[in-house]
Amino acid sequence: xxxxxQDLLSFCTFSQLRFNxxxxxxxxxxxxxxxxxxxxxxxxxVWSADKFIEGAAVTAKxxxxxxxxxxxxxxxxGTSAPEMVVSALASLQGNxxxxxxxxxxxxxxxxxxxxxxxxxxxxxxxNSQVLRKExxxxxxxxxxxxxxxxxxHLSRWDAIVLMIVFVVLMGWSIYQGMQGSPDAMGVxxxxxxxxxxxxxxxxxxxxxxxxxxxxxxxxxxxWGAVDIATALGVSDLIIGLTIIAVGTxxxxxxxxxxxxxxxxxxxxxxxxxxSNLFNTLTVVGIAGLISxxxxxxxxxxRDIAVMAGLTVILFIFAYGFRGPGRINRIEGALLLTAxxxxxxxxxxxxxxxx
Numbered sequence: 274x275x276x277x278x279q280d281l282l283s284f285c286t287f288s289q290l291r292f293n294x295x296x297x298x299x300x301x302x303x304x305x306x307x308x309x310x311x312x313x314x315x316x317x318x319v320w321s322a323d324k325f326i327e328g329a330a331v332t333a334k335x336x337x338x339x340x341x342x343x344x345x346x347x348x349x350x351g352t353s354a355p356e357m358v359v360s361a362l363a364s365l366q367g368n369x370x371x372x373x374x375x376x377x378x379x380x381x382x383x384x385x386x387x388x389x390x391x392x393x394x395x396x397x398x399x400n401s402q403v404l405r406k407e408x409x410x411x412x413x414x415x416x417x418x419x420x421x422x423x424x425x426h427l428s429r430w431d432a433i434v435l436m437i438v439f440v441v442l443m444g445w446s447i448y449q450g451m452q453g454s455p456d457a458m459g460v461x462x463x464x465x466x467x468x469x470x471x472x473x474x475x476x477x478x479x480x481x482x483x484x485x486x487x488x489x490x491x492x493x494x495x496w497g498a499v500d501i502a503t504a505l506g507v508s509d510l511i512i513g514l515t516i517i518a519v520g521t522x523x524x525x526x527x528x529x530x531x532x533x534x535x536x537x538x539x540x541x542x543x544x545x546x547x548s549n550l551f552n553t554l555t556v557v558g559i560a561g562l563i564s565x566x567x568x569x570x571x572x573x574x575r576d577i578a579v580m581a582g583l584t585v586i587l588f589i590f591a592y593g594f595r596g597p598g599r600i601n602r603i604e605g606a607l608l609l610t611a612x613x614x615x616x617x618x619x620x621x622x623x624x625x626x627x
Contacts, residue, residue: 307500314494315520317486318355322524325354325483331476353551355521358491360556363513364563368499372560373427373568374513375521376552377418377576381514382522383545383552384583385612387529391541392605395533399542399591399599407546408588410442414553415584419577422568432561439554494520507622510569514576515619522548542591542600549584579615583608 356379360372391397417438421431471479498517502509525548529541560566586608590600600608 303500304504307497307504310493310497311501311516311520314490314492314497315523317490318359318494318521319523319527321483321486321490322354323483324479325487327471328476328478328480328483331471332473332480335473335476353548353556354487355491355524356552356556357559358487359494359517359521360560361563362488362491363495363509364560364566366495366499367564368495368509369427369560369564369566370508370510370569371495371498371513371517372564373557373566373572374510374515374576375517376556376560377572377580378514378518379522379552379556380549380580381576381583381615382519382612383525383548384580384587385608385615386519387522387526388542388545388587388600389605389607389609389612390526391529391533392600393602393609394530396602396605397533397541397591397600407446407543407550408592411546411549412584412588414438414442414550415577415581418553418557419573419581422573422577425568425570425573426565427557427561427568428565429562432558432565435554435558435561439550439558442550442554508569510572511619511622515616545587579611583611 356375360375363369363371363375388397417435421427421434494517498512499509501516502512525544529544533541590604
């Protein structure tokens with residue numbers, strides 16, 4: 274080999290090393306940027322949902338809506354707004370895995386993580402008759418989700434059925450809430466809405482700002498999540514089940530902890546039941562209406578199975594067959610352990626792909 278050939282070989286090797294180094298640094302920069310987008314998106318998502326709820330509640334009060342109705346409809350929609358907007362945008366962008374993972378992963382987080390942590394800090398007593406009526410409904414809705422996905426496809430007709438069931442349940446809940454004197458949960462909801470106080474123009478400002486920031490932060494979050502999934506070589510479903518699901522459940526965690534701190538245990542459990550109903554019916558329903566999709570078999574065999582199992586356990590803990598139900602610290606620890614085990618399994622699939 275001549276000296277010229279050796280110089281050319283050395284130059285090519287050096288250039289390749291420089292290119293590989295640049296490629297590695299650029300990839301690391303892109304991953305850092307994606308992680309930053311997810312964190313920033315989640316922070317503003319939670320903040321904007323809170324501002325949206327506050328602005329919408331005050332605006333509704335000015336137009337004569339009853340506090341109980343505001344609590345059941347506006348606050349209920351508001352706490353699930355992050356999941357709904359993220360799933361809608363993910364479906365529009367062709368990432369249905371994020372939409373489904375967000376819905377079912379949030380349900381798992383709500384029961385296992387939020388109620389687990391809450392019960393560990395303060396055992397949850399269940400006194401509301403409304404909750405005892407809603408627990409069987411949550412079981413039935415979970416069964417409906419499993420039946421719909423058994424054929425491996427979420428169609429528009431499936432989505433329409435989910436939305437119809439949601440409208441019927443919402444109408445039934447409003448009718449029940451408006452009949453006679455409200456129970457303890459209804460009183461708590463009215464007190465919570467009465468705490469919102471601001472001028473109408475400020476309420477409308479926060480209502481509009483909340484919606485705008487909610488949409489923008491959701492787009493940032495979905496972009497970051499898709500980039501992370503691509504970089505790690507995993508499905509967007511896994512990202513939806515973990516990072517996004519836990520992040521969009523933060524409003525429920527905050528409100529449940531605050532409710533238990535005030536001794537309003539029914540609000541803590543009601544937040545979880547209501548959120549899970551919203552997620553299973555409206556979040557999945559919106560995603561299916563926008564983009565019908567084939568469903569990976571692991572969603573049914575793994576994720577919905579875990580969600581259904583946790584729902585049954587919650588029913589046993591909270592229903593109270595011999596008097597008022599109660600989720601004690603031991604049961605809270607069991608729920609939290611289940612969440613850690615499930616999440617660890619999902620993470621292991623990223624670290625050690627099959």
